[in-house]
Amino acid sequence: xxxxxxxxxxxxxxxxxxxxxxxxxxxxxxxxxxxxxxxxxxxxxxxxxxxxxxxxxxxxxxxxxxxxxxxxxxxxxxxxxxxxxxxxxxxxxxxxxxxxxxxxxxxxxxxxxxxxxxxxxxxxxxxxxxxxxxxxxxxxxxxxxxxxxxxxxxxxxxxxxxxxxxxxxxxxxxxxxxxxxxxxxxxxxxxxxxxx
Amino acid sequence: xxxxxxxxxxxxxxxxxxxxxxxxxxxxxxxxxxxxxxxxxxxxxxxxxxxxxxxxxxxxxxxxxxxxxxxxxxxxxxxxxxxxxxxxxxxxxxxxxxxxxxxxxxxxxxxxxxxxxxxxxxxxxxxxxxxxxxxxxxxxxxxxxxxxxxxxxxxxxxxxxxxxxxxxxxxxxxxxxxxxxxxxxxxxxxxxxxxxxxxxxxxxxxxxxxxxxxxxxxxxxxxxxxxxxxxxxxxxxxxxxxxxxxxxxxxxxxxxxxxxxxxxxxxxxxxxxxxxxxxxxxxxxxxxxxxxxxxxxxxxxxxxxxxxxxxxxxxxxxxxxxxxx
Numbered sequence: 255x256x257x258x259x260x261x262x263x264x265x266x267x268x269x270x271x272x273x274x275x276x277x278x279x280x281x282x283x284x285x286x287x288x289x290x291x292x293x294x295x296x297x298x299x300x301x302x303x304x305x306x307x308x309x310x311x312x313x314x315x316x317x318x319x320x321x322x323x324x325x326x327x328x329x330x331x332x333x334x335x336x337x338x339x340x341x342x343x344x345x346x347x348x349x350x351x352x353x354x355x356x357x358x359x360x361x362x363x364x365x366x367x368x369x370x371x372x373x374x375x376x377x378x379x380x381x382x383x384x385x386x387x388x389x390x391x392x393x394x395x396x397x398x399x400x401x402x403x404x405x406x407x408x409x410x411x412x413x414x415x416x417x418x419x420x421x422x423x424x425x426x427x428x429x430x431x432x433x434x435x436x437x438x439x440x441x442x443x444x445x446x447x448x449x450x
Numbered sequence: 451x452x453x454x455x456x457x458x459x460x461x462x463x464x465x466x467x468x469x470x471x472x473x474x475x476x477x478x479x480x481x482x483x484x485x486x487x488x489x490x491x492x493x494x495x496x497x498x499x500x501x502x503x504x505x506x507x508x509x510x511x512x513x514x515x516x517x518x519x520x521x522x523x524x525x526x527x528x529x530x531x532x533x534x535x536x537x538x539x540x541x542x543x544x545x546x547x548x549x550x551x552x553x554x555x556x557x558x559x560x561x562x563x564x565x566x567x568x569x570x571x572x573x574x575x576x577x578x579x580x581x582x583x584x585x586x587x588x589x590x591x592x593x594x595x596x597x598x599x600x601x602x603x604x605x606x607x608x609x610x611x612x613x614x615x616x617x618x619x620x621x622x623x624x625x626x627x628x629x630x631x632x633x634x635x636x637x638x639x640x641x642x643x644x645x646x647x648x649x650x651x652x653x654x655x656x657x658x659x660x661x662x663x664x665x666x667x668x669x670x671x672x673x674x675x676x677x678x679x680x681x682x683x684x685x686x687x688x689x690x691x692x693x694x695x696x697x698x699x700x701x702x703x704x705x706x707x708x709x710x711x712x713x714x715x716x717x718x719x720x721x722x723x724x725x726x727x728x729x730x731x732x733x734x735x736x737x738x739x740x741x742x743x744x745x746x747x748x749x750x751x752x753x754x755x756x757x758x759x760x761x762x763x764x765x766x767x768x769x770x771x772x773x774x775x
Contacts, residue, residue, distance in 0.1 A: 296494075298453040318456040318496075321483070341484050345549060354523075354552045360483045361553070362476070364456040365498055408549065415548070429684035430547020 305366045307332065308376030322358035322366065323347045326373060334374035334403045338432075345431035348404040349373045355411035357430075374403035377410065386410050389444035397435035405431045409445050418449035451486050455495035462502050462626050462659055469628070469657045475499045477519060478554040480546075481562045488570060490563075490579055503557070504662060507531055513664045515624075518557035522612070523548065525556060535665050537695055540676040541615035547685045557660035559612045560623065560640065563651065564715075565687050566594060566606035577603050577648045585648075592753030594687065597761070599714040604648030605751060608641060608716050609687050611678065617717035618693040618709035621665045627658040634664075641716030648715070670695035670707060675771035677764045678711075688712035690761045694768035696732060703727050708740070708769075713748065713761065720744050723765070737769040 298317045305312050307330060314329055323340070326332045326349070338346030340359045347358040350372040377384040386409050389395065396402040408431045412418060417427035424442050433441065455473075459465035465475065472494040476482060485491035504517025507528045514534055516525060525531060526542040546554065563569065568576045568586035575584035587595050587605045595605040621637040633655070641652045654660065674695040680686040691711040697704040706727035708720040723740040730736045741762040750758050 296453045299455055301456060318454055319451045341487065342480060342550060345547065348549055355549050356553050357480075357549045360480050360550075362456070362479060362483060362496075365476070365479070365500070411548070417548075426684050427548050430549045 301364060303363060303367065305363065305371065306369070307371045308373060309370075316363055318362070318364050320363040322349065322351075322361040322363050322371065325363040326358060326371075332373050332375050336400055336403055338401065338404070343432075344401070344404075345408060346401050346404040348407040348431065350407060350411065353414075355408050372407075374407060377406065384410065385448050386413070386444065389447045390441070393443040393447060394437065394440040395444040396433075396437050396440070401431060401433045401435075405433065405441055409441065409448070412445060413449050418445055421446075452489070452492045452494075454486075454493055456498070457495070458498040458501060460501050462499075462661065463630055465497050465499050465502055466626065466628055466630065466657065466659060468497055470495070473497060475659065477503070477558045478521070479558075480550050480554045481558065485563065489572060490570070499659065500555075503555070503659075510664065513666045516556050516663045516665070518555060518660050518662055520556045522546065522551035522554045522556070522559065525612075526551065534667065534671055535615075535619060536671055537619065537674040537676060537693060538612065538615045538665070540674070541611040541691075541693055544676055544678045544688075544691070545611035556612070556663060559610055560616075560660060560663070561652070561654070562609060564606035565609045567591060569606060577644075578606055578651075579649075581647070581649045588751075590753075592751045594689070594712075595751055595754055596714050597748040597750045597754060597757045598718060599643045599716070600751075601644050603646060604644035604715065606644070606648070607712050607714060608651070609711070610717065611676070611688065611691060611711060613637075613641070613717040614691055614693045614709050614711040615676065616663065616665065617719055618695060618707040619665050619668055619670065620707075621663050623654075623660055624662045624664060625654060625658050626661050627655045632661075633658070637663075637717075638719065643715050651715075668695075669697040669705070673698055673772040675768040677768040677771065679760055679764055690757055690764050692761070692764040692768040694765070694772050696727075696769070696772045698732060701732050703730050703732050703736070706740075706769075708744075708765065710761065710764075713757070720747070720765075722747065727769075732769075732773060734766070734770070737766045740769065741765040 300315050301318055303314050303316050326335045336346040338344035342357050342360045348355050349358045352369050386406050412427050417423050424445050474493040476496045476498045503519035505519040506517045507530050508515045522542050526539045531539050568574045569578050574586040577585050585604055596607050616637050623635045623640050625633040676693050678688050678691040680688050688711045693709045695707040706724045708723050710718045723743045726743055727740050745758055745762050748758050
């Protein structure tokens with residue numbers, strides 16, 4: 255009873271008790287964390303949503319906070335629509351709702367049932383580019399290309415609205431789309447080409 | 451963004467009875483959604499009221515009624531507005547971008563919050579965002595700040611263009627309150643000065659809904675102008691803006707209307723200058739004298755003295771444009 259490997263009953267109880275407590279801690283901490291989280295951070299609220307994008311109907315379950323922009327990119331994987339400022343100042347997220355150009359970053363997805371969304375992916379007819387897409391290629395309407403989907407969606411609406419009587423009018427009615435590369439001259443030329 | 455509940459209403463009365471303290475109404479959303487992203491507006495719930503409000507411009511006897519849900523782009527191209535109140539269309543087109551005008555509603559335009567940079571920067575004090583925290587702009591960047599009607603509590607300005615035209619034309623705001631009572635608020639009394647409550651922009655009763663805006667029939671559809679000066683040619687908020695309109699008898703001014711944006715906590719009518727213009731010959735000397743009257747009234751802050759000179763020029767230019775437009 256005096257060898258090196260002697261463990262007392264007391265030692266065994268202490269150690270095994272401590273180990274058991276240690277094993278129990280993670281679950282306790284986790285539930286405490288979850289309780290605190292529920293108290294501090296309100297739970298997200300999801301709603302079923304039926305939305306029509308590029309003539310296709312989608313049924314989803316989305317957080318009420320979801321903007322049309324995030325719905326397109328994150329849920330429907332239509333990443334052609336770009337997130338620039340996410341605050342309605344740059345126009346990179348421009349899409350059409352019921353045929354009119356709007357900012358998808360300021361449109362809540364929950365407001366969309368009953369409306370039709372068209373994005374840059376829905377503009378071409380199969381492999382046949384929309385005339386505005388072709389004009390942007392031809393007139394160098396872009397450099398880096400990040401603002402381009404928004405520019406093209408806005409340009410298509412600009413022509414449809416008939417705001418193409420002069421360069422000044424085109425610039426005024428395209429002022430909601432910023433291009434940091436400065437491809438503005440090519441963009442105006444593209445619009446003039448399609449408007450003719 | 452804080453999680454929130456979302457519901458759609460199909461009747462004004464239903465929307466009003468569903469409205470709770472921390473719930474907000476949603477129309478165009480161009481301002482509210484942005485403010486929610488920045489945690490400046492933190493509602494527990496949104497009630498979409500786009501379906502309950504009129505989106506029509508209608509002729510009434512003696513006035514034109516603009517439904518609360520008439521989008522800015524529809525307002526700017528409406529044949530009745532262009533014929534009877536073209537100044538309104540001019541002002542609307544000077545604001546925002548085509549995309550935003552396609553979304554934004556008439557009533558929402560009245561209720562948009564200031565674009566004072568400190569209101570948007572949540573790490574700085576702002577009495578409008580957090581009552582009692584102080585005004586950062588008072589000793590800060592004042593390029594976008596007020597030059598009249600401000601106090602130590604707040605030097606922010608109202609950002610709307612549409613409202614400047616509505617103020618000039620003496621419009622009124624039709625409201626349904628929580629108890630379903632209809633109220634009419636004259637436009638000049640709708641927005642307020644900061645006083646001791648800069649967190650409140652206007653006198654819209656709590657939990658009430660704007661249902662329409664009325665513009666009385668007026669003789670200002672021939673000689674009018676909207677001049678907006680800003681940091682870039684388009685798609686920027688006004689440093690100063692001027693809505694001007696003249697009712698002329700030959701070259702004599704029968705009546706004048708003059709209002710400005712970018713100068714005060716509310717759309718500002720220059721009544722002294724209007725009074726001066728009455729009965730005068732419409733010429734450069736008269737316009738210069740009217741601008742001088744306005745210049746005497748304003749008190750720029752240390753950081754925006756340029757606005758006084760800019761405003762004088764804008765007023766003279768706008769009045770001159772009334773003769774050529």
